[in-house]
Amino acid sequence: MKRHFIFLFFPALVGLALSAGAASHQKPASKATPAASARQQAAAKTKTAPRVKSKTAAKAQPVRSLKQPPSANGDLAEARLLTIYQLMATAQSSEALTQAEQLVKDHPHFQLAQLVYGDLLAARTRAVRVVGDVPEPLRTAAAPVLSELRDESQLRLKALRERPPAGALPSQFLALSARNKHAIAIDASRSRLYLLENRPTGLTLIADYYVSIGKSGLSKNAEGDLRTPLGVYFITSNLDPKSLKDFYGSGALPINYPNVLDSARGKTGGGIWLHGTPPSQFSRAPLATDGCVVLANPDLMALIRTVEVRTTPVVISQSLKWVTPNTARSESKPFEAALSAWQKAKSSGNMNQVLSFYSPNFNSNGKTLTQWTPSLRSELNLVQGRAIQLKDLSMLRWTDTADTMVVTFGEVTDGARTGPTKRQYWVRQGANWKIFYEGVIG
C-alpha cells in the first residue's frame, strides 16, 4: 500500500504521452523547407544570358511530389541534405539535427549543410524564420555569401522536386551511336548536370548533380568574359588530378570549346573544363566560376569513373527541353533525308552532286571549300563508285540563332573493313541543309 502511495504520480504521468510529431521545441511549421517560402529565383541572377528563341528554351515538365534522387546519384551529401529538409518539414527536428550533425562531420566544408545545421541548433533556443537565420552582425557582413547559399539551396531542392519526365531525353540528342556510351546535358538555369546512359532501350537518365557555372552567366564569346559556353561539345581528355592545382579538386574533363560553330562565329577563349572544387569548399555558388562547369568532388569522380573521353557529348543549354524518343526521331527526319542524299551522292561518285551539299562558307581547319575540294575529289576517286556506309552515326542538334547539326560517323566503303571517323557540322538554310565543316577525327 505504501508503494502505491509513493508512486501515485508516476502512473498518472505515464498516462499522458505526447505523440512525437506534435510537440517540438520551436515552431517547425514556420521554419518550413526552403523551397516552401518565397525566395528569389536563382535564374534571375543570369544577367545578360541571351533569351534564345528556339525549341531548346522550353523547360522540363515539373513532377508532382518531392522525390528522392535516382539511386545512381553519386552525391550522397545532397541526398542527405534533402532528407534533413524533409525531416524539418515534418517537425522531426531532433532527428534532423542528429542527421545534420553527422552530415557536417562527414563534409565539414559543405557550407550549405553547415548553414542548415546552424539553423537547427539555433532553433533549439529561438524561432528560426529563414534559411540561414544568422544573427547580426554576421548577417550583414556575410550577406552575399548568405544569398548564394540560399540560391544553392533552392536550386538543389528544385532540381530534386522537378524531375525530367521518365523516358524523355534532351532535345539535342537526336541520335546516338553505340560508341556514345554516355551523354551529358547541362541545364544552366537549374544548375544541374544530367548524366545519361545510352542503353539498348534508349538514352536513360542515371544521375544528376548540382553544378556551378560562370560568374557572368552564359554564352561565352571571348577570352576572360567569365561565361560558360552554350552548345554541343565533346569531352576531349581526362586530366590527372595530380598534375592540377588544388583549386580544380579531384580532376578535370576539358571540352572542345570553341567548337567549329563557335570558331565560325569568331568566338575566342578556351580552357573550359568540367572540374572539381578546392579542399576548403565542398560545392560552390551557382554562378561562381570563370566559365568552367564545377561539380563537387564526389560527383566529378563519379562522372570521371563513368564517361569515356572523346565519345561523350556534352550539351550545355540555358534550359533543357526534354522530349520523347519518338519526337526526337521525327525531328531528325528532314535532316536524315539530307544526310542520306549526301551519302548517295558520294556513293555515286558524282562530284558536282556531292559539292552541292557544301556551304560556300565551308571551312575545314582553315581550308575553304575551294582549297578543300581537291581532297574531296581524290576521296571519290579512291572510292571508285563503291557505296559508302555511315557506321555508328550520331546526330546532335544545336539551335540558337542558327539551326545546326553535329554529325559523327565512321565512313566505311563497301568491301573495306574499317574507315575514318568523320565529323560534319551542317547548317539549315531555309529548307536545305548544308555542310560547313567536315573533318577526320579518328
Add this chain to the structure above:
Amino acid sequence: MKLARTPFFTTLRLMAVALACTTSIAYADDYGDVNQLLHAGKLGEAMVKAESYLATKPADPQMRFLKGVIQRNLGKQAEAIATFTKLTEDYPELPEPYNNLAVLYAGQNQFDKARAALEMAIRTNPSYATAHENLGDVYARLASQAYNKALQLDGANPAVPPKLALIRELFGPNNKGQHPTTAAAVAKPATPAPTAPAAVVSATPLATPAPVATAKPAASDSSAKEAKEVEDAVQAWARAWAAKDMTAYLGAYGREFDPAGKQSRNAWEAERRNRIVGKNTISVKLDNVSVTVNDSQAVAKFRQDYRSGTLAVSSRKTLDLVKTGNRWLIVKESTGN
C-alpha cells in the same frame, strides 16, 4: 516505469512513513484505487472515485492531478486544461501540472502556450532552470560556430566564451514546496528532464545527487544548524542579486512571498528583473546577520550595503523565511527593524 527497490525509493518510503504518521492509510488506498482504475482504462469509475474523494477534500493536489489525467484520457481537453491550470495557480512549485498543460496545448497545436508551460515547469526547479538556460546558451554558441563555417568569414565572431551561470549550491531533488494543509505525505515525484519536452513526464525517478535528501523534521535538528542554513540561504540570495542571476534570485523567494504594496507576484518579478538586469555591476554586502529560528520559520536581520554604479545604499533589512522542503525561502522582505 521502474518500481525498483532502489535506495531512493527506500528513502522516500521511509520519509513518507516518517511524515505520514498521522495520515490515514485510507488516503493511500484512495490514490492507489484511482490509479488502478486509470491503468485499467476504467475511466468512468476512476472519475467517480476521484470526485467523491474531492468532495470531502477539494484542495488535495494529488487527487486533483489524477482527475486532470482522467479528464484528458476521456478526451475532455477543456476540463483537463482547467484542472491543471488551477493546480498551477495553487501549487506553482509543482512541475507536473505545467508539463501536462503543455501536452494538452501541443495536442491542440497551441505550441506557444505549450512552450510557455514547459518553461514554467523547468523553472520550478532553479537548478534545472539554470541548466536549461545554459543549454540554450551552448546551443546558440554551437549555432554560431556552424554559421561561421557556413559563411566562411574568418574571425567574424570574436571567440568570447559564453558566460554560463554557475549553480552555487546543491539543491536536493525534493525541493518543491509542500503545501502545509495537504496530506503531508505528498510524495515528491520525479522531475522531468527539461531538455526533452516531447517525452512523457516519465516515471523513472530522478537520480539523486549526493547527499540523498532525507526529510529533516525541524524539531530533531539543533537550532544552530538551522540558523546556519538560514544564513547560508540569505547569503546565497545576496550573491544571486549581485551576480544578477535572476533565476537564483527569484528562486530564493517562496510561493507565499508577498510583495510590498499590493503588487502581484508577476509584476514584482518583472520589476526586480528590470531593476537588476540592466545594471552594469551590483555589489550586495551583508553585515551583522542575526537569525532566529522557530520550527520551520525564521527571521533574518542584517545591514545591507548595496552598490551599483554611483548609487550606494546602506539599510537595515529584515527577511522572513519559511522552510519548504529542505530550503529556506523568503516570504517577506522589509527595510528597517
